[in-house]
Amino acid sequence: MDPSPEAPTAEAVAERLFGAVLGTVDLMSTFLGDRLGWYRSLAEDGPATPPQLAERTGTDARYAREWLEQQTVTGLLHLDSDGAADERVFSIPAATAEVMTDQHSLSFLAPLGRMFGAVGPALPRLLDAYRTGDGISWAELGDHAREGQADANRPWFEHRLADALAGVTDLHGLLARPGARVLDVGSGGGWSSIALGNAYPDATVHGIDIDAPSVVMAAANARTAGVSDRVRFSHGDAAELPVEHYDVAFAFECVHDMPRPVDVLTAVRRSLTAGAPLIVMDEAVAETFAPDGDELERMMYGFSLFVCLPDGRSSSPSAATGTVMRPDRLREYALAAGFGTVEALPITDFGFFRFYRIT
The missing domain is CATH 3.40.50.150 (Vaccinia Virus protein VP39)
Incomplete structure (x- = not known):
């Protein structure tokens, strides 16, 4: 039996689920950046290479690099200077900083990552x-x-x-x-x-x-x-x-x-x-x-x-x-x-x- 005109196709459902996967990746990555202090360091201490961010926050440089690249690919961070992997400089745009670090802002949504991360x-x-x-x-x-x-x-x-x-x-x-x-x-x-x-x-x-x-x-x-x-x-x-x-x-x-x-x-x-x-x-x-x-x-x-x-x-x-x-x-x-x-x-x-x- 043919589906009604209102019924979604399998392709549409798959596309919606794939979008949800991308959203889940973004949410879980914000959990990392929030809890490890990476967003806050970029907002308060300025742009950083992966080793610099890792040193500031007491975390691992290789993980910091992967997170910085992912955040830049997904559009939350900015690449200031390209080069060798550990020499790239990343910064946090003002809008991202507000959403991820400003505890007094009505746009502060980092806690949602904590809730689902828990x-x-x-x-x-x-x-x-x-x-x-x-x-x-x-x-x-x-x-x-x-x-x-x-x-x-x-x-x-x-x-x-x-x-x-x-x-x-x-x-x-x-x-x-x-x-x-x-x-x-x-x-x-x-x-x-x-x-x-x-x-x-x-x-x-x-x-x-x-x-x-x-x-x-x-x-x-x-x-x-x-x-x-x-x-x-x-x-x-x-x-x-x-x-x-x-x-x-x-x-x-x-x-x-x-x-x-x-x-x-x-x-x-x-x-x-x-x-x-x-x-x-x-x-x-x-x-x-x-x-x-x-x-x-x-x-x-x-x-x-x-x-x-x-x-x-x-x-x-x-x-x-x-x-x-x-x-x-x-x-x-x-x-x-x-x-x-x-x-x-x-x-x-x-x-x-x-x-x-x-x-």
């Missing part, structure tokens, strides 16, 4: 998990994933969170009230809590996370940012939160990772003073599932397959939500936790995210 060592266990229904936690993925997640969201918290919240008048007024007590559930590397502390200096912010190394990282980040006097972090289960203590709670991109989201949301509800809101930021995926999704859907399913769903299933019992948590699923969790309303906030142009107010 999956590599876990692939054999991931295969087993897919057979047995078990999971792989953030702790098992290690620092590459942990730091990648924190650094990917950092610029958005630093540059956009204050303005986004200021645009929601009643929420802004609540946060700006002297002595406001703010809870940040699943605070990770702490950048959301730090941004809240900077935006609302009369408030105190308490970040809590189940991952102990993330709490250590967050506390160090707060000290460096000079806000540790009003932004603190603790390691623990949100089920142990004090009752009727907080005036506002936030959950930034973490509800979909929770094995038992209803239990956590119930504890958060009890920790809030009467009428206080919980603000959830999560992926701005489509309202419903449909074939042939857009690039955001495709990327979020990628994170779900390799990171978030396995993490969510690393503890049992598990809701097994996955990264693609659609609005109706969040509403289901919130109502089951005893909240009454869930509404999308009018915050747009905030990366891949959508904000909800739950009361």
Whole structure:
């Protein structure tokens, strides 16, 4: 039977897969350049030959040469001077430097390489998990994933969170009230809590996370940012939160990772003073599932397959939500936790995210 006009040919599918292979090579090579300090050295110390780059970064010159050539062939680096293999001089264009090294830029995407790079060592266990229904936690993925997640969201918290919240008048007024007590559930590397502390200096912010190394990282980040006097972090289960203590709670991109989201949301509800809101930021995926999704859907399913769903299933019992948590699923969790309303906030142009107010 002939394929319908809409059906792709085998050649088209093969071409798409080949493009994905090229993209994978680029992503994994950015992981090398990011983690080995090669991008940063080129940006901060200037152009280099392979031996010079290797000496600066304490790495191997032959590997450095292969990476420099690959990066130049793929168009991310520039060849300044040709010659014998180890005498070629390479430099980093300003645009590449921003994307790969500027932790404060909204275009900083090097952390995505870390996230997927962290999956590599876990692939054999991931295969087993897919057979047995078990999971792989953030702790098992290690620092590459942990730091990648924190650094990917950092610029958005630093540059956009204050303005986004200021645009929601009643929420802004609540946060700006002297002595406001703010809870940040699943605070990770702490950048959301730090941004809240900077935006609302009369408030105190308490970040809590189940991952102990993330709490250590967050506390160090707060000290460096000079806000540790009003932004603190603790390691623990949100089920142990004090009752009727907080005036506002936030959950930034973490509800979909929770094995038992209803239990956590119930504890958060009890920790809030009467009428206080919980603000959830999560992926701005489509309202419903449909074939042939857009690039955001495709990327979020990628994170779900390799990171978030396995993490969510690393503890049992598990809701097994996955990264693609659609609005109706969040509403289901919130109502089951005893909240009454869930509404999308009018915050747009905030990366891949959508904000909800739950009361």
